[in-house]
Amino acid sequence: METDTQFLRPPSDEEYTPINREPSHYNPLHTFRLPPGQDRHYQQQYGDMYFLRLAKLKPAAEQIALEAWDGFSIAGEHARRVDRVLDVRQGELCWVAGTIFMDMPLKPNILDDLTKENFTLAPPPRPTYLDLAHPESTQIMLEDESGRLRLTGNMLRSVPLATGAIVAVLGTENKNGDFEAIDIKVPDFAPQPRRWERDAGKKRNGKGKIAFVSGLGITGTSSDTLSLELLSDYLLGYTGSPSVAAQDGALPDPSSITRLVIAGNSLGARVTTGSSIDSAAGKKKAGPRKYGYDASAYNPSPITQLDAFLAELLPSIPVTLMSGESDPANFALPQQPIHRAMFPRARAYCAPPPSGDGESEPGWFDSVTNPWEGDVDGWRLWGSSGQNVDDVLRYLDFGDPEGEDPEGDAEPRMRVMEAMLRWRCGVPTAPDTLWSYPFQSHDPFVMESCPHLFFAGNQPRFKTTVIEGDSPLKLNGDVQMADADEPSGGPRVRLLSVPRFRDTGELVLVDAETLEVEVVQIGMFAGEEEKK
Structure with missing residues (x-):
């Protein structure tokens, strides 16, 4: 048996070379740090996030779309860019950029929860928001600050889309008022920094x-x-x-x-x-509300073991x-x-x-x-x-x-x-x-x-x-x-x-x-x- 595989061995005077761990070059960003408690407010409207996202990513999506669809035509009609969703005209070949919104039957709705009780817990996770028995019940919308436009067409089946994605859509509005998508473009990759860009003065150890x-x-x-x-x-x-x-x-x-x-x-x-807590049934404890933690329900063992x-x-x-x-x-x-x-x-x-x-x-x-x-x-x-x-x-x-x-x-x-x-x-x-x-x-x-x-x-x-x-x-x-x-x-x-x-x-x-x-x-x- 090799000596270095033995766990039990007699004492030895042999000296071993110390093993040192490779150093780590670590430079975190604080992109997602929220303001401190006194400056952290929740009274604002959430819709502003979509408009901020659209304002940031719409130029990138439009640039990709312009490079792809410049000079594109069908039956002699050239596709033109439309600034707003509500500017789309029926029968006109055009393209427009906006935010995807998906109306799905199984998607949780906080407004429905608020009608049932004054304060709610986080909605239970669902395996899917799709109604697979009735796929036609899912509606895909394109929205901006002016309004919404319903998207249709086979193209939607081949492109992964989710609420909040910024896209540019090429197509035409049909007689039902829906926009039949012919092609879809996304902002694509953001610029990628070069390696060591933020650590130019540090020793470059690739091990x-x-x-x-x-x-x-x-x-x-x-x-x-x-x-x-x-x-x-x-x-x-x-x-x-x-x-x-x-x-x-x-x-x-x-x-x-x-x-x-x-x-x-x-x-x-x-x-x-x-x-005191019926977690399986999701019921609340009867009686007056108490602030802080309940000593009868709190278990410090997990965090103590993680700390150790x-x-x-x-x-x-x-x-x-x-x-x-x-x-x-x-x-x-x-x-x-x-x-x-x-x-x-x-x-x-x-x-x-x-x-x-x-x-x-x-x-x-x-x-x-x-x-x-x-x-x-x-x-x-x-x-x-x-x-x-x-x-x-x-x-x-x-x-x-x-x-x-x-x-x-x-x-x-x-x-x-x-x-x-x-x-x-x-x-x-x-x-x-x-x-x-x-x-x-x-x-x-x-x-x-x-x-x-x-x-x-x-x-x-x-x-x-x-x-x-x-x-x-x-x-x-x-x-x-x-x-x-x-x-x-x-x-x-x-x-x-x-x-x-x-x-x-x-x-x-x-x-x-x-x-x-x-x-x-x-x-x-x-x-x-x-x-x-």
Whole structure:
């Protein structure tokens, strides 16, 4: 037996060379930070977000449409540009830009909820907003500040659309007053920054790997212990020496991991110890309302276990922690960082509070928003905890949303993520079916720049692909990712679907030089009875 594979051995005087972890170059953006409490207001109208989005993306969509449809004609009639939706005339070939709105029978309506009771909980998630038995009940509208125009035509079946997307539509109005679409254009990719653009003065170290995990689902029970311990043992290098890790078929060397990104849902479903809340029936507790938490229903074990898990990792590896749907953060997007007060042990590694001069330097432990945007090892990353992908899928008919596309050309979640990049909007369905803060001066969900890595956490399974500007989708991650310092023909983006760790035991590693991806799976023996 090789000596470096022995766990039990007699004492030895042999000296071993210390193993150092590769450094991480980390430069987050604060795109989704909301104003402090006294400046955070919810009295504004949400409709302003759509007008802000339209004002920002309409010129880009019109530029794409102008290049594609300039000189286009049918039977001698040339297509002309129309400024507003209400300026469309019946029988006239034209094109117009606006915001997609989809009227769907199963889509939740907050106005209906308000008629039932004075204050409501978040609407329960639906697997789809489509009425598959009556597909004709879905109506697709194009709207701007002047009004709405109903879209029809077979073209709508071949282009993924969701509420909030900005598009330009070519067609003509029929006798029923509907606009028959012939072609549709989207803003397409935003300009992609060059690698190291914001870190020009730093040493460019291309070595290392960025680790992604999501859906830890910590419930504070004994079922979490073994999987978290195995994950921390691997990240801390307790599973074997680098020589063992380098062997073919073995685990990648954990010392090459420069940063761990936890993409939301670190805590599982709330565990209550009292019977005062009937969560199954969704009933409210009878009697007077009490402010604060109910000690009979509050369980501190999940957050305590998460704090212990982070505190064990942080002396060795920097961590970026995103909030998620089940985490102790605000429900509406963008979710703000989980407060450092929740981590009495791990907060020692946080950056000090920002001074009056602006944002402070990021700490070794960075609790961030959801969605989140930033630079890691020179690459621009944009990611979320997965609510945006899940919600857009409810607008589309891809068959089984957790399976393969029935047409066999792409996985549905990859197609949704590609569509978001081409729409230049990371959360298009907010504030319609995803609760959102009512922004008044700008829409942060609009992508000002195209990321090099676009990821979504808490997905059913791992999936990755590389997409390029004006190129077909490439599956299975077989495409080499070029260095962004080199000139290229267009943006290239690595799409990454990060699975739920609690369900799959998978940790995703992204090479910091090539953006190639590999997966480490942590499995446990289930026992003969459970396997049966």
